[in-house]
Amino acid sequence: xxxxxxxxxxxxxxxxxxxxxxxxxxxxxxxxxxxxxxxxxxxxxxxxxxxxxxxxxxxxxxxxxxxxxxxxxxxxxxxxxxxxxxxxxxxxxxxxxxxxxxxxxxxxxxxxxxxxxxxxxxxxxxxxxxxxxxxxxxxxxxxxxxxxxxxxxxxxxxx
Numbered sequence: 001x002x003x004x005x006x007x008x009x010x011x012x013x014x015x016x017x018x019x020x021x022x023x024x025x026x027x028x029x030x031x032x033x034x035x036x037x038x039x040x041x042x043x044x045x046x047x048x049x050x051x052x053x054x055x056x057x058x059x060x061x062x063x064x065x066x067x068x069x070x071x072x073x074x075x076x077x078x079x080x081x082x083x084x085x086x087x088x089x090x091x092x093x094x095x096x097x098x099x100x101x102x103x104x105x106x107x108x109x110x111x112x113x114x115x116x117x118x119x120x121x122x123x124x125x126x127x128x129x130x131x132x133x134x135x136x137x138x139x140x141x142x143x144x145x146x147x148x149x150x151x152x153x154x155x156x157x158x159x
Contacts, residue, residue, distance in 0.1 A: 002039060007090045023048045023147050025139070026057030033057075048147070058147065060139070065126045068139075068146035069108075075145060097137070104128050104138040 001022070009015045022039070024032040024047060036047045036056045047056050058064070075081045083101070086094040108128035115122050128135025 001035065002042060004090065005042065005045065011090050017044065019044045019046070021046050021048055023143060024057040025060050025143070026050075026055055027060055058143065060143065062125070064146065065142075068142035069126055072142040072145050081141075081145070101137045101141070104133065104135050107133050108135050108138045 005020055008020075009018070022035070022045065024035050026032040032047070033056050039045055039047075048058060049056050050059065053059070060068075072081070083089075083098065086098060089097060091097040107130055108126070111125050111127045111130065113123045113125075128138055
């Protein structure tokens with residue numbers, strides 16, 4: 001993450017002194033806090049903190065995932081999300097990053113699981129983890145869009 005932030009700052013002169021706020025998913029143990037501790041001495045870097053829960057990171061509940069997916073879907077349909085050409089992407093392997101994002105977007109969907117007994121409920125979840133696939137890049141895109149819009153709305157309402 002440290003290298004990626006430095007690469008972003010080096011690739012775009014306007015980002016050189018920009019503040020970076022990191023939104024880490026906090027669904028697994030204390031990984032978000034570990035990331036924060038590892039990067040605590042980086043200049044102009046901070047982490048989103050859920051004040052109500054007194055925790056670093058964002059909790060990706062079903063409601064948040066649905067909102068993020070819906071917003072991403074709308075933005076894609078309205079052509080409000082664009083992907084830079086490979087020579088402008090900041091990634092170890094830009095072509096592979098584009099390929100993996102496309103694959104994950106194609107698979108990410110509602111997954112249904114029927115109840116095993118009459119005493120259970122059918123379940124539904126948003127996921128791209130189908131047949132050994134991953135969904136980390138598409139989740140990152142969706143949460144980036146969702147939290148950018150959420151923070152913008154908060155700033156406008158308080159400002």
